[in-house]
Amino acid sequence: MTQRLTVTTRPFEGQKPGTSGLRKKVTVFQQPHYLENFVQSIFDSLPGYEGKTLVVGGDGRFHNKPAIQTILRMAAANGFGRVLVGQNGLLSTPAVSAIIRKYLAFGGIILSASHNPAGPDGDFGIKYNAENGGPAAEKLTDAIYERSKVITAYQILSQGEIDLSMAGKHQLGAMQVEVIDPVADYAELMERLFDFPRIRDLFKSGFTLRFDAMHAVTGPYAHEILENRLGAPKGTVMHGTPLEDFGGGHPDPNLVYAEELVKIMYGSNAPDFGAASDGDGDRNMILGKSFFVTPSDSLAVMAANARNIPAFQSGLTGVARSMPTNAAVDKVAEKIGIPCYETPTGWKFFGNLLDAGRISLCGEESFGTGSDHVREKDGLWAVLFWLNLLAVQKKPVADIVRAHWAEYGRNYYSRHDYEEVDATAAAALMQGIRDRFGTLNGQQFGTLMVKACDDFSYTDPVDGSVTHSQGIRILFGQGTRIVFRLSGTGTVGATLRVYMEAFEQDPARQAQDTQVALAELIVIADKVAQIRSLTGRSAPTVIT
Ligand code: G16
Numbered sequence: 001m002t003q004r005l006t007v008t009t010r011p012f013e014g015q016k017p018g019t020s021g022l023r024k025k026v027t028v029f030q031q032p033h034y035l036e037n038f039v040q041s042i043f044d045s046l047p048g049y050e051g052k053t054l055v056v057g058g059d060g061r062f063h064n065k066p067a068i069q070t071i072l073r074m075a076a077a078n079g080f081g082r083v084l085v086g087q088n089g090l091l092s093t094p095a096v097s098a099i100i101r102k103y104l105a106f107g108g109i110i111l112s113a114s115h116n117p118a119g120p121d122g123d124f125g126i127k128y129n130a131e132n133g134g135p136a137a138e139k140l141t142d143a144i145y146e147r148s149k150v151i152t153a154y155q156i157l158s159q160g161e162i163d164l165s166m167a168g169k170h171q172l173g174a175m176q177v178e179v180i181d182p183v184a185d186y187a188e189l190m191e192r193l194f195d196f197p198r199i200r201d202l203f204k205s206g207f208t209l210r211f212d213a214m215h216a217v218t219g220p221y222a223h224e225i226l227e228n229r230l231g232a233p234k235g236t237v238m239h240g241t242p243l244e245d246f247g248g249g250h251p252d253p254n255l256v257y258a259e260e261l262v263k264i265m266y267g268s269n270a271p272d273f274g275a276a277s278d279g280d281g282d283r284n285m286i287l288g289k290s291f292f293v294t295p296s297d298s299l300a301v302m303a304a305n306a307r308n309i310p311a312f313q314s315g316l317t318g319v320a321r322s323m324p325t326n327a328a329v330d331k332v333a334e335k336i337g338i339p340c341y342e343t344p345t346g347w348k349f350f351g352n353l354l355d356a357g358r359i360s361l362c363g364e365e366s367f368g369t370g371s372d373h374v375r376e377k378d379g380l381w382a383v384l385f386w387l388n389l390l391a392v393q394k395k396p397v398a399d400i401v402r403a404h405w406a407e408y409g410r411n412y413y414s415r416h417d418y419e420e421v422d423a424t425a426a427a428a429l430m431q432g433i434r435d436r437f438g439t440l441n442g443q444q445f446g447t448l449m450v451k452a453c454d455d456f457s458y459t460d461p462v463d464g465s466v467t468h469s470q471g472i473r474i475l476f477g478q479g480t481r482i483v484f485r486l487s488g489t490g491t492v493g494a495t496l497r498v499y500m501e502a503f504e505q506d507p508a509r510q511a512q513d514t515q516v517a518l519a520e521l522i523v524i525a526d527k528v529a530q531i532r533s534l535t536g537r538s539a540p541t542v543i544t
Contacts, residue, residue: 002157002158002159002160002173003157003158004077004155004156004157004158004173005077005155005156005157005158006153006154006155007033007036007153007154007155007156008152009033009036009037009040009151009152009154010033010152011037011148011149011150011151011152012033012034012037012038012148017127017141017144017145020114020125020127020135020346020347020488020489021110021125021126021127021128021135021141022038022125022126022127023113023114023116023123023124023125023489023491024123024124024125024491025121025122025123025124025491026062026063026118026119026120026121026122026123026124027120027121028124029063029067029124029126030063033154035067035070035126036074036154036156037148037151037154038126038144038148039070039071039074039109039154040078040151040153040154040155041144041145041147041148041151042109042128042144043074043075044151045140045143045144045147046107046140049078049079049080049106049107050079050081051080051081052080052081052082052105052106053080053081053082053083053103053104053105053106054075054080054082054083054084054105054106054107054108054109055083055084055085055091055096055099055100055103055105055107055108055129056068056071056072056075056084056085056086056091056108056109056111057086057089057090057091057092057095057096057108057110057182058086058089058090058091058111058112058217058280059090059092059093059111059112059114059118059216059217059242059279059280059281060088060089060090060216060242060243060244061111061112061113061118061119061122061123061124061216061244061245061246061279062118062119062120062122062244062245063111063124064089064111064244065089065164067111067124067126068085068089068111068164069161069162070156071109072085072160072162072172072175072177073156073159073160073172074154074156074157075175076157076160076172076173076174076175077155077157077173078155080106080175081175082175082177082178083172083175083176083177083178084099084105084178084180085162085164085178085179085180086179086182087164087165087179087180087181087182088164088165088182089111089164090182090217090220090242091110091182091217092182092186092217092221092280092281092282092379092380093110093112093114093280093281093282093376093377094186094281094282094370094374094376094377094378094379094380094381095182095185095186095221095281096108096110096129096133096376097129097133097134097374097375097376097378098133098185098186098189098373098374099180099185099186100129100131100132100133101132101133101374101375102189104131105131106131107128107129107130107131108128108133109126109127109128109129110126110127110128110129110280111124111125111126112125112127112217112279112280113125113279113491114278114279114282114283114489115250115251115252115253115257115278115279115280115283116250116491117245117246117248117249117250118244118245118246118279119244119245119248122245123491128140128141128144129375129376132351132355132375133375133376134347134348134350134351134354134355134375134376135346135347135348135351135375135376136348137348137351137352138348138465138467139465157173160172160173162177163179164179165179166179167179167180167181182220182221183221183224183225186221186380187221187224187225187229189373189374190225190380190381190384191229192311193309193310193311193373193381193384194309194310194311194384194385194387194388195309195310195388195391195392196229196230198388198391198392199230199384199387199391200230200231202387202390202391203230203231203232203233204231207272207390207391208236208271208272208273209226209232209236209271209272209273209274209275209387210236210238210261210264210265210271210273210274210275211226211236211237211238211274211275211276211277211383212238212239212253212258212260212261212274212275212276212277213237213238213240213242213276213277214239214246214247214249214251214253214257214258214276214277214278214279215239215241215242215243215246215247215249215251216242216246216251216277216278216279216280216281217242217279217281218277218281218379218380219237219239219240219241219242220240220242221281221380222240222277222380223237223240225380225384226383230387238260246279251277251278251279252278252279252283252367253275253276253277253278253283253284253285253379254285254367254542254544255285255292255544256542256543256544258276258285261274261276261285261287262274262287262292265287265288265289265290265291266290270289270290271289272288272289272390272396272397273286273386273390273397274286274287274288275287275382275383275386277379277380277383278367278379281379281380282347282368282370282376282377282379283367283368283377283379284298284367284368284369284378284379284380284382284383285367286298286382286383286386286397287397288396288397288398288401289396289397289398290398291396291397291398291401293397293401294326294365294413294544295363295364295365295366295367295368295369296321296325296326296327296328296329296363296365296411296413297326297328297401297404297411297413298363298369298382298386299319299321299325299328299329299361299362299363299369300328300329300331300332300404300408301389301400301401301404302361302363302369302382302385302386302389303316303319303329303332303333303336303361304332304335304336304404304407304408305389305393305400306360306361308388308392308393309388309389310388311371311373312360312361312371315336316336316338316359316360316361317357317358317359317360318333318338318339318340318341318353318358318359318360319332319333319338319339319340319341319359319360319361320340320341320342320343320350320353320359320361320362321340321341321342321343321362321363321364322342322343322344322345322346322349322363322364322365322366323342323343323344323345323456323458323470323471323483324364324365324415324471324483324485324497324499325363325364325365326365326411326413326501327411327479327501327503328408328410328411329363331408331409332408335408339358341353341358341359341461342458343458344456344458344470344471345366345470345471345485345488346488347364347368347370347375347376347377349458349460349467350362350370350375352460352461352462352463353461353462354372354375355375355462356462357372358461358462359372360372364377365413365415365499369381369382369385370382402510405507405510406507406510409503409504409505410503410504410505410510411479411501411502411503411504412501412502412503412504412512412514412517413499413500413501413514413518414499414500414514414515414518414543414544415497415498415499415543415544416497416498416500416525416540416542416543417487417495417496417498417540417542417543418495418496418497418498418531418535418537418540418541419490419495419541419542420492420493420494420495420541421493421494421495421496421535421537422493422494422535423493423494425494425534425535425536426493426494426495426496426535427486427494428534429484429496429529429530429531429534429535430472430484432529432530432534433453433472433474433529434455434472436528437453437454440453440474440528445520445524445527445528446520446523446524447520448476448480448520448521448524449476449477450474450475450476451475451476451477452473452475453472453473453474453475454472454473455468455469455470455471455472455473456470456471456472456473457469457470470485471483471484471485472484472485474524474528478503479501479502479503480501480502480503480521481500481501482498482499482500482501482521482524482525482528483498483499483500483501484497484498484499484525484529485497485499496531496535498525498529498540500518500521500522500525501518501521502517502518502521504517515543
């Protein structure tokens with residue numbers, strides 16, 4: 001007989017959730033009581049969920065299914081009334097957000113380590129999304145963390161295993177579990193936002209697309225939406241079957257990790273449009289024939305052309321970008337006359353602005369773009385936005401972006417990542433810059449002079465909450481800047497991110513190679529932070 005057990009446990013230490021929930025090696029999550037402690041800490045920090053609905057799903061990576069079974073038994077023992085879980089345990093992050101909102105659920109648990117590699121030796125992750133469909137706010141993640149430090153017991157059913165391959169209603173103790181089609185609700189939402197007949201006509205006219213699902217969660221979504229509903233030929237979606245180890249790849253849609261797609265798009269028979277998404281389906285990369293659209297520019301192009309999209313026919317209320325994202329969208333907002341907000345890195349910071357209706361479009365340099373349709377960034381949504389745009393404008397991707405630069409100016413922009421750096425050295429590097437703010441201010445580096453430097457702080461305009469230390473900005477004026485930030489999503493050591501940006505209004509000077517255009521800033525960044533000497537690295541691990 002199924003019993004409700006109270007299992008005695010010990011608090012775990014130092015498991016503070018990062019930018020996107022708790023991310024650790026699979027082997028860490030496999031330790032006895034580890035996942036259970038974190039899940040109970042979430043439940044203990046939530047008021048009044050008894051009898052309510054929880055949404056659960058993940059990106060299909062190794063350990064997804066056993067983790068879901070544990071969470072289901074714990075949700076039942078803790079008194080949830082119903083859980084909606086994606087068939088075979090699959091739900092993309094934006095789909096979870098959409099489903100929470102559609103069914104007015106209490107919240108949701110997403111199992112993913114995003115773009116981090118998967119498999120028995122890979123990464124795993126868990127995060128909680130609230131009833132607005134968005135990542136838990138800082139206040140709640142802090143409460144979960146505090147709880148995890150003092151937890152002494154968790155509740156779980158003694159047995160009960162749900163067949164996740166069987167769609168339909170199941171019973172687990174007193175709780176109902178409904179195994180749902182992971183794609184249907186999301187696809188229906190996309191049909192309402194975009195002009196599907198027009199995109200269908202685009203494909204009928206011979207337009208070609210390659211979408212790389214990178215063996216992660218977007219495969220089933222892309223097959224259904226792009227091929228089945230929009231009529232793109234079979235084979236448009238590559239790597240469309242989710243695998244527990246993502247095929248051994250690193251499903252981060254950037255020029256380095258989506259190498260196969262990039263080769264196709266820069267080859268002689270390149271399709272008209274190329275795109276990729278990441279492990280859990282919230283990131284996107286946009287490519288034209290031999291042309292890469294930086295995520296920051298993609299956001300700006302979307303903002304400038306939003307009225308081409310049915311969902312935005314009456315315009316945008318406002319836009320937002322994370323601080324390190326380039327300021328291209330600011331120019332668009334200025335021209336249209338709508339507010340533009342600069343937030344810290346992390347999608348959760350857009351939540352209040354979206355809920356308050358202050359913005360309808362937002363994005364981040366880290367390949368994330370989204371709107372008020374859900375409370376997560378949304379990879380396939382961004383691809384559909386571009387498809388809709390291309391169907392209306394009937395111009396190549398590169399022409400649309402170049403025309404945008406000619407009108408608004410070009411923000412040369414690049415991010416240099418130093419991955420798996422010694423954490424103490426990385427912290428010392430950041431502190432070293434802060435300690436030198438006084439001398440850096442006014443200092444001349446070649447042709448550039450530092451006009452200001454600070455550690456970015458953000459006051460949420462909706463609830464007044466203040467977030468400090470969100471990245472060091474060295475500002476040289478006229479849109480030229482360097483930003484230093486430590487990643488909040490890595491699982492080994494620290495990742496130092498260095499962002500460089502320079503603005504060029506003159507179309508005659510907009511065709512330079514990005515790294516060439518930013519060469520002076522790259523040298524200055526090393527001088528300011530002493531990256532080589534403090535990290536022992538002579539070059540970045542990834543340049544985007
Ligand atoms: C997560 C957040 C994003 C954020 C990114 C930053 O992305 O959801 O909003 O931009 O982390 O990563 P880092 O701190 O490493 O720069 P994801 O796709 O990993 O969930």
